[in-house]
Amino acid sequence: MWLLLVLLLPPAVLPAQHCEPPAGAVRALSSRLLGLAGDPARGPDPAVYLALRLGGDHDLRLERHYLQRLHSTFQHPYGRSLQDSGHPGQDAELSTDAGRPQTGRLALYLLGLRATCPPSEPPRALVTWLKYHLEEDWTGSRQHGRPLTSYYQYGLGVLALCVHHKRVREEVIRRLLTAQHHGRLGHGGTAVDTEAVVAVALTCLERRRLVGARLAAELRVAAQNMSRSMAEAQGPDGIIGNIYSTPWALQVFLARGVCHTEPAYGRAVAALLENLEAFGTAATLAQVLPVLHGRSYLDIASMRCGEESDTLTAVDIEPRPEAPGxxxxxxxxxxxxxxxxxxxxxxxxxxxxxxxxxxxxxxxxxxxxxxxxxxxxxxxxxxxxxxxxxxxxxxxxxxxxxxxxxxxxxxxxxxxxxxxxxxxxxxxxxxxx
Ligand code: B12
Missing domain, CATH: 2.170.130.30 (Ferric Hydroxamate Uptake Protein; Chain A, domain 1)
Structure with missing residues (x-):
C-alpha cells in the first residue's frame, strides 16, 4: 500500500533524498571535509558540522568531538547568561563583537544543535540570545534601511528559529519580505546567496505553520518568485550567480521540493560536478556538500536519528605543488x-x-x-x-x-x-x- 502511494505521488513531494546526484566524487569531497574538520589548528565552524551531519556517511566519533569543540566556542561567551538563564539585557556586552550582533554564527550553531543525534533542545538562553540579536538587527534595519549584520545573517537567524519551531515576530519576518520586494537583498554584485538563504527561511516559516494563513500565503508567493528568479538567472553553463552561490540556489529548489520539476536543478548540479575542484576550503565544501547529498538546511527540521553509517574516513588535502621560478x-x-x-x-x-x-x-x-x-x-x-x-x-x-x-x-x-x-x-x- 505504502509503495503504491509513493509511486503515485507527484515527484515534487518525494523526500529530498531522491534528488541526490549519483556521484562517487561526492564521497571523496566528504572525506576531504572530514580531514579538515579533524585538524585541531582550525577553529570549529558550525557550517562544517552541519555539512558532516547532512552527509550520507559519517565518522561519528569525530563528529562528537567536533560538536564538543563547538560547544566550548559558543557556550563559553554566552555562559554567564546560560547559568543565570538570564535575559540578554542583563549581559548586554556579550551581545556584540566589535559592536555588531552575532546573528549568523549563533544561528548556524543552533542549526547544528538540531542536527545532532539525538537532536538537542537548545538551551533556552541561547534561543533568547538569537532572538535578541535578530531584534537588534531589525532595529538596525529600521534605522539604516538594512540589518546591522546583513540580510544573509538575518535570514539565517529566522531560519534557525524556525527549524527549532520557535516563533518570530511578524514585523521581523515582514522586514525580509519588504527587502525582497524592493530588491534590497543583494550586495556587491551577487545577490543569489542572500536571496537563497531568505527563500529557504521563508519556506520554512510557511511549511512549519509558524505564521497565520494570510502571511503564509504571502511567504509562499515570495519564495516561489525567488525560486523562479534563481532559475531565470542560470547561465548557459548551469551556474546560478557564481559557482559558490550555486549550492545555495540549489538549497532553494530542494527546500521547495521542486528538484524533479525544475530543469535548472539538474543543470546546476551538473555544473557543480564539473567544477568540484573549486571547492577546496572547509567553508566552500561545507556549503556544497549538503546539496550534493540532496539536502537543504530545511531538512535539519525533520532529521531522524536512525542507524547512521559510520564508515567515512578522512583524507588530507594535498599541499599545493611547488612551481620553480x-x-x-x-x-x-x-x-x-x-x-x-x-x-x-x-x-x-x-x-x-x-x-x-x-x-x-x-x-x-x-x-x-x-x-x-x-x-x-x-x-x-x-x-x-x-x-x-x-x-x-x-x-x-x-x-x-x-x-x-x-x-x-x-x-x-x-x-x-x-x-x-x-x-x-x-x-x-x-x-x-
Ligand atoms: C556578506 C558577504 C560579504 C560582505 C561581508 C561584510 C559583512 N559585514 O557581512 C562583503 C561585501 C564585505 C564581502 C566581501 C567579499 N566576499 Co563575500 N560574502 C558575503 C556572504 C553573502 C555572507 C557571509 C556571511 O555573513 N556568512 C555568515 C557568517 C555567520 O559567517 P562569518 O564567517 O562570520 O562571515 C564573515 C566572513 O564570511 C567574512 N567574509 C565575507 N565574504 C568573505 C569572503 C572571503 C574570501 C573571506 C576570507 C571572508 C569573507 O564576512 C562575514 C561577515 O563578517 C557570503 C555568501 C556565502 N555563501 O557564504 C559571501 C562570500 C563568502 N564572499 C565571497 C567573496 C568572493 C568575497 C570577496 C573576496 C569578493 C571580492 N572580490 O572582493 C570579498 C572579500 C575580500 C576581502 N577583503 O578579503 C565568496 C567566497 C567564495 C570562496 N571561495 O570562499 C562568497 C561565498 C560569495 C560568493 N558566492 O561568491 N562578502
Whole structure:
C-alpha cells in the first residue's frame, strides 16, 4: 500500500533524498571535509558540522568531538547568561563583537544543535540570545534601511528559529519580505546567496505553520518568485550567480521540493560536478556538500536519528605543488570613495615565487616596498583583508577591500586561495557594499 502511494505521488513531494546526484566524487569531497574538520589548528565552524551531519556517511566519533569543540566556542561567551538563564539585557556586552550582533554564527550553531543525534533542545538562553540579536538587527534595519549584520545573517537567524519551531515576530519576518520586494537583498554584485538563504527561511516559516494563513500565503508567493528568479538567472553553463552561490540556489529548489520539476536543478548540479575542484576550503565544501547529498538546511527540521553509517574516513588535502621560478605581479591600490585623498594610492610590480598566492604577493610587497602595509582577519572563509596602507575598511560604514583582477573582474576567493598569473594586475579597491 505504502509503495503504491509513493509511486503515485507527484515527484515534487518525494523526500529530498531522491534528488541526490549519483556521484562517487561526492564521497571523496566528504572525506576531504572530514580531514579538515579533524585538524585541531582550525577553529570549529558550525557550517562544517552541519555539512558532516547532512552527509550520507559519517565518522561519528569525530563528529562528537567536533560538536564538543563547538560547544566550548559558543557556550563559553554566552555562559554567564546560560547559568543565570538570564535575559540578554542583563549581559548586554556579550551581545556584540566589535559592536555588531552575532546573528549568523549563533544561528548556524543552533542549526547544528538540531542536527545532532539525538537532536538537542537548545538551551533556552541561547534561543533568547538569537532572538535578541535578530531584534537588534531589525532595529538596525529600521534605522539604516538594512540589518546591522546583513540580510544573509538575518535570514539565517529566522531560519534557525524556525527549524527549532520557535516563533518570530511578524514585523521581523515582514522586514525580509519588504527587502525582497524592493530588491534590497543583494550586495556587491551577487545577490543569489542572500536571496537563497531568505527563500529557504521563508519556506520554512510557511511549511512549519509558524505564521497565520494570510502571511503564509504571502511567504509562499515570495519564495516561489525567488525560486523562479534563481532559475531565470542560470547561465548557459548551469551556474546560478557564481559557482559558490550555486549550492545555495540549489538549497532553494530542494527546500521547495521542486528538484524533479525544475530543469535548472539538474543543470546546476551538473555544473557543480564539473567544477568540484573549486571547492577546496572547509567553508566552500561545507556549503556544497549538503546539496550534493540532496539536502537543504530545511531538512535539519525533520532529521531522524536512525542507524547512521559510520564508515567515512578522512583524507588530507594535498599541499599545493611547488612551481620553480618567479613571477611578477602588478599590485594596484585604489581608493575611489568620495572622501579619498587620491584615487591611486599604490602601483608597483612585485616579484614572488611562481606558486605564490595573492597573500604571499602582499607579504612580498611589504618587504620590497616598506610603505606597503596590510592586515587580514581570520574568518571561516579564510583571511579577510581588512586594512591596506593604513586604511581600515570600516564595517559600520559598509566599506570593504574588494579584490579584483584587471581590468575589473572581482575575485571569487580569499587572498590566500588566489594564485595570480605571471604579469597579472591585481587591484585592491576600497569599496562600498
Ligand atoms: C556578506 C558577504 C560579504 C560582505 C561581508 C561584510 C559583512 N559585514 O557581512 C562583503 C561585501 C564585505 C564581502 C566581501 C567579499 N566576499 Co563575500 N560574502 C558575503 C556572504 C553573502 C555572507 C557571509 C556571511 O555573513 N556568512 C555568515 C557568517 C555567520 O559567517 P562569518 O564567517 O562570520 O562571515 C564573515 C566572513 O564570511 C567574512 N567574509 C565575507 N565574504 C568573505 C569572503 C572571503 C574570501 C573571506 C576570507 C571572508 C569573507 O564576512 C562575514 C561577515 O563578517 C557570503 C555568501 C556565502 N555563501 O557564504 C559571501 C562570500 C563568502 N564572499 C565571497 C567573496 C568572493 C568575497 C570577496 C573576496 C569578493 C571580492 N572580490 O572582493 C570579498 C572579500 C575580500 C576581502 N577583503 O578579503 C565568496 C567566497 C567564495 C570562496 N571561495 O570562499 C562568497 C561565498 C560569495 C560568493 N558566492 O561568491 N562578502
Amino acid at each position: 618567479n613571477k611578477t605581479v602588478r599590485l594596484v591600490v585604489e581608493c575611489p570613495l568620495p572622501w579619498c585623498f587620491e584615487l591611486r594610492l599604490f602601483d608597483q610590480r612585485v616579484s614572488a615565487p611562481a606558486a605564490a598566492s595573492l597573500l604571499d604577493v602582499l607579504r612580498a610587497a611589504t618587504e620590497q616596498e616598506p610603505r606597503f602595509t596590510f592586515h587580514t582577519q581570520d574568518t571561516a572563509q579564510g583571511p579577510f583583508l581588512t586594512q591596506v596602507l593604513g586604511l581600515e575598511a570600516r564595517q559600520q560604514k559598509r566599506n570593504y577591500w574588494q579584490l579584483l583582477t584587471a581590468p575589473s573582474t572581482p575575485l571569487l576567493t580569499s587572498v590566500a586561495d588566489y594564485i595570480p598569473r605571471d604579469g597579472e594586475t591585481l587591484i585592491l579597491r576600497l569599496s562600498e557594499w
